[in-house]
Amino acid sequence: MEKILFGSKSLSSEMMLSTPFLYSRRVVKIGPQFCFCRGILPRASSSSISANGTIAASQQDLLDTGSYRINRTNSSSSLFLKNVGVLDAFDDEYDGVVVNSERLPANPNVFASALRSSMYHWKLKGKKGIWLKLPLERSDLVPVAVQEGFEYHHAERSYVMMTYWNHDGPCLLPPNASHHVGVGSFVINDKDEVLVVQEKHCPPALLGLWKIPTGYVHESEEIYTGAVREVKEETGIETEFVEVVAFRHAQNVSFEKSDLFFVCMLRPLSTEIMVDDLEIQVAKWMPLDEFVNQPLIQGDSMFKKIIEICVARLGKRYCGLSVHQLVSKFDGKLSSLYFNIVDNQDSDCQAN
Numbered sequence: 001m002e003k004i005l006f007g008s009k010s011l012s013s014e015m016m017l018s019t020p021f022l023y024s025r026r027v028v029k030i031g032p033q034f035c036f037c038r039g040i041l042p043r044a045s046s047s048s049i050s051a052n053g054t055i056a057a058s059q060q061d062l063l064d065t066g067s068y069r070i071n072r073t074n075s076s077s078s079l080f081l082k083n084v085g086v087l088d089a090f091d092d093e094y095d096g097v098v099v100n101s102e103r104l105p106a107n108p109n110v111f112a113s114a115l116r117s118s119m120y121h122w123k124l125k126g127k128k129g130i131w132l133k134l135p136l137e138r139s140d141l142v143p144v145a146v147q148e149g150f151e152y153h154h155a156e157r158s159y160v161m162m163t164y165w166n167h168d169g170p171c172l173l174p175p176n177a178s179h180h181v182g183v184g185s186f187v188i189n190d191k192d193e194v195l196v197v198q199e200k201h202c203p204p205a206l207l208g209l210w211k212i213p214t215g216y217v218h219e220s221e222e223i224y225t226g227a228v229r230e231v232k233e234e235t236g237i238e239t240e241f242v243e244v245v246a247f248r249h250a251q252n253v254s255f256e257k258s259d260l261f262f263v264c265m266l267r268p269l270s271t272e273i274m275v276d277d278l279e280i281q282v283a284k285w286m287p288l289d290e291f292v293n294q295p296l297i298q299g300d301s302m303f304k305k306i307i308e309i310c311v312a313r314l315g316k317r318y319c320g321l322s323v324h325q326l327v328s329k330f331d332g333k334l335s336s337l338y339f340n341i342v343d344n345q346d347s348d349c350q351a352n
Helices: 059-065 108-124 136-147 223-235 288-292 301-314
Strands: 027-029 035-037 068-071 078-081 089-091 097-099 129-135 151-156 159-165 179-187 193-199 214-216 239-254 257-268 280-287 322-327 334-339
Touching: 108 136, 129 136, 136 159, 179 193, 179 223, 179 239, 193 223, 193 288, 214 223, 223 239, 223 257, 223 280, 223 334, 239 301, 239 322, 257 301, 280 288, 288 301
Parallel strands: 097 129, 179 257
Antiparallel strands: 027 035, 068 078, 089 097, 129 159, 151 159, 179 214, 193 280, 239 257, 322 334
16 A cells, blocks of 8 residues: 555555655577577578588578478488477567467476577567566576566566567567556545544654555556545445545655555445454544644645645535546547536536
8 A cells, every 4th residue: 555644554664755645699509500699580591502511491481380491411301390489479469479478388498499489480570579477486487588688577476577679679668667556535424524544554753643545556446446445445434436636746656666646535425434453553533624733734735735625625616537437449448537527517516
């Protein structure tokens, strides 16, 4: 959960943030006189025997069969190394390749050979970016990929994603995600009481602070559903999303990542509090005036401004951003667009 003045669930004990809004190029031998280098396409023509006894396969042969043919002058037979190692993969929409992580060779040596010949094969086909996802149980393949020039892109608990730019031009692969996304939920009942919590684990400077529930949005989770979920997890209160009333953008918050924090207004649907004993010390409904007048709130300009915005929204002097579900024909996917319509007759706010 995000460490923030509204509420701070630490990512780890080491992630105390200073802001109060915490929340070798390789040559591979194929035959006695034939080799290929990663990143270099050898010129080849079908059945052209050189003086040193090497016959080169055409590029189309390599693409069609995945094999390398080597003839010797002292032998009439041909050696075909078929299926030397085109790893199971699928194309992405940007002329790249995504390796199938569920069908990786079990033996690291076999994987190394397959990776080299696959990179050559994809180079001939004009594939540029290569994405290699290695599950935790296949971590023994990481050094092999590094040796072949792959770099870390990002990691999750169960895998590491590695990439390789298989083209002579500048790398155009997108970088890792640059932001964390957090939410804070301003929940107020019809008695003008705000739902507040005190956490078990927080910086010494924030001890005793009553704050709104906060946390990180999960992967593939909407902002509005994340806000509702966090309130339910921390306090047991059922809520309904109303609007995003403000958001804060901060840089270098944790591990050099930026941070987006969305302040949401929620409507309570229940009243009985059930505290999450793992992270929350205590929770309660607190009179709005008492909440606003806390010294730590009055002493912080950003937090004070956010509360002023929330109070203005309660007085219908400010319009937040409500969520609207739309489908774009560009990707055919359902997305959430947050906006307000100030001239909507059904709106209970007016522009300031």
